[in-house]
Amino acid sequence: MSASPASSQHTPIVRLIDATVQFPGQGVPTLLKINLEVKPGENIAVVGPSGCGKSTLLRVLAGLLQPSDGKRIAIDEKACASSRQKELAMVFQDARLLPWRTVWGNMQLPYELTGEAVDKKRLGELLELTGLHKKDFHKYPRMLSGGMKMRVAVARSLVLNPKLLLLDEPFAAVDDLLREQLNLELLKLQKQFGFSTVLVTHHIGEALFLSHRLFIMSASPGQITEEIPIPWPENRTGDLRVSPEFAQLCGKVKHLLRQL
Amino acid sequence: MKKLIMHGLRAGIPPGLFLFVGILCWDLLIRLGNIDRYLLPTPRAVLDVLVGRSGDLLAAARVTFHSAVVGFSLSLLGGLIVATLFSEFRWLRRGCYPYAIFLHTVPIVAISPLIITWFGYGGKSVIVITFIVSLFPIITSATNGMLEADSELKELFKLYGASRWSVLWKLKFPSAVPQIISGAQTASGLAIVGAIIGEFFAGHEAGRYGLGYYIFSAQGQFRTDILLASVILSTLLGVGLFAAIALFAKTVLYRWITH
Incomplete structure (x- = not known):
């Protein structure tokens, strides 16, 4: 892992300020005033009901989609899709x-x-x-x-x-046991290379296990309704998944999702 | 090897059996139905023509096959160029696609005289007719294949700042290969039809008679035995071309099978 200079340690890799995405012909914005920043080494997970704009959010972060209102600021000028860049990488469902x-x-x-x-x-x-x-x-x-x-x-x-890995429901197509295994492998890789992640997933356990901060989104318009800090330390193991605190937090997130 | 032979037998026996029954019925029909031989020859008479005139017929088949393959190759090349332009430029696709459909719907028999006026009697006109007949399936299949390239892979390419050329050459074109091959298989059958129709109208040049010409002149002489023998040969040509593409697809396409 290459150490980043001290000055850029806390500068967000990418930052969204009031980012709104309104597709033509759709009454309600797909994303409304999203404020989000991804710091170096940080893991973020986003959960929410289907169609809440999670994947759109990922594409705005990637610079693949320009917000119709608001701003996207990337640490490196090059970190947008219009020029050849290597700060960001994306992993899709079904490997692609x-x-x-x-x-x-x-x-x-x-x-x-x-x-x-x-x-x-x-x-x-x-x-x-x-x-x-x-x-x-x-x-x-x-x-x-x-x-x-x-x-x-x-x-x-x-x-x-890359400094930031954007994961669009990457492990949705594999069975639970393999998913847990791949989650652990991802953490191991992260420890070695030091990239940040933004993970979009339907799986609450996976979201909690792989993140430092969890965002809950609501649909129509897609908004961040809740930010939950994840209390567990860096070196997470499979045991965490079976701990009472984990189950408790899972329950809390489920409850919040049901209320949407 | 044994397995392969068994598989071949299992696949070959049912159609072979039906062929035998079909020929038997055909023969019985003539014998019992008292049908004039010039209306429907016996299977034996057709076989005699196939054997007795095999030299002439094979020479004719070679001429037809040559025209079909040249016309088909031109339509493959032209079709891929047009499809590439269509997939890259939406305005071009919108503006010109209706005219591509024209290629498909135009009664080739009706415009053949015009083609002969332009290109003269003989091989050239036959190739042009073959080209026109087999072009459309290639244009549509290749255009659709390129347009249907996976949208997430397109995003991946965009994220890495891929050039338009890279997206075309490394994503759209390879994505379209399975569809291009299926379009080429449709086109190959049409190419034989096109060559035969071409030979009906554009005739021959310098003693190079094709099967279409054979069919045409056999009809004039009420030689239905020669006619049917030519029909059988032209069908075999179509099957041969189709099978050649299928074989090519099998050796190349295996990579594209995702599961």
Whole structure:
């Protein structure tokens, strides 16, 4: 992990100020006056009912979608989608690997698209860190299990050493046990590389386990209604999930979601 | 190997059986129905033509196949260029797509005389007709394939600041390959039809007779045996071209199968 200079330690990587997204032809704004900042090393999770604009929020953070009102400020001028940049990376549901490319070919994609020189050593290390064996490198995605595909997708997102990882319901398609395993693996990777995350998920347990701050959103218009600080320390293990405090907080979040 | 043979037998026996029954019925119909031979020849007569004139027929099949393959290749190339432009420029797609449909709906028989006026009697006109007939499925399948490239992958490309060229070459085009192949299979059948129709109208040049010409002249002489033999051969040509593309697809496409 490369240490960030002291001055930028607390500068948010990306910040939304009163960001509103209004799609043409829709009466109610999809997002209304969202204020959110992501600091270095911080994990944020966003939960809310379907259609509350969680994914839209992620796209505004990524710079893929410009807010119709309000502002998005990125720490680095380059951290917007209009220029080649490597501060942000995104992981989607169902891995979204290119099926016509091997694992290795998929891993090279970020280099190819940004025009950076391919660092084969790094690609190999990342794949091994995420639990892939050398013999899997030249397999096509269809030959991999769902969990393996997700691992490759996470490894691919880390190729350019991003400061912020945006996760759009990344583990929604895998079973619960595997989800918990992948959650732990993500924490391990984060410890090593020091990236921040914004996680959009339907799974309350996952949201609590992977975040420092949890945001609850309501739908029509999409607004942040609640911010819950997560009290647990950094080195979280699977045991946390079965603790009474965890269940209690889960219950609280569920209750808040039901009230929306 | 044994498994492969068994599989081949299992797949081959039912259609083979129906073919046999069909030929038997055909033969019985002529014998019992007292049908004039010039209206419907016996299976034996058709077989005699296929064997006895095999040299001439194969030469004709080669001419037709050549026209079909050239016309089909041109439509594949042209169709992909048009589809790429359509997927890249929405205004072009909106403005020109209705005219692409024109290619599909125009009665080729009606415009053949015009094509012959422009390109003369012979092979060139046949290729042009084949090209027109087989172009549309390629344009539509390739355009749809490119437009339907996964939206989240498009976002991923955008996030990395990919150039338009990269998005086209590394995402849209590979995404469209399965659809392009299925469009090409439809077009390959049409290409044979186009070549035969072309030969009906545009005839031949310098002694290069195609199957279409054979069919046309056989009809004039009431030689339904030659006619049917030519029809069988032209059908086989279509099947051959279709199978060749299917084989190509099998060896290349396996990568695209996601599950």
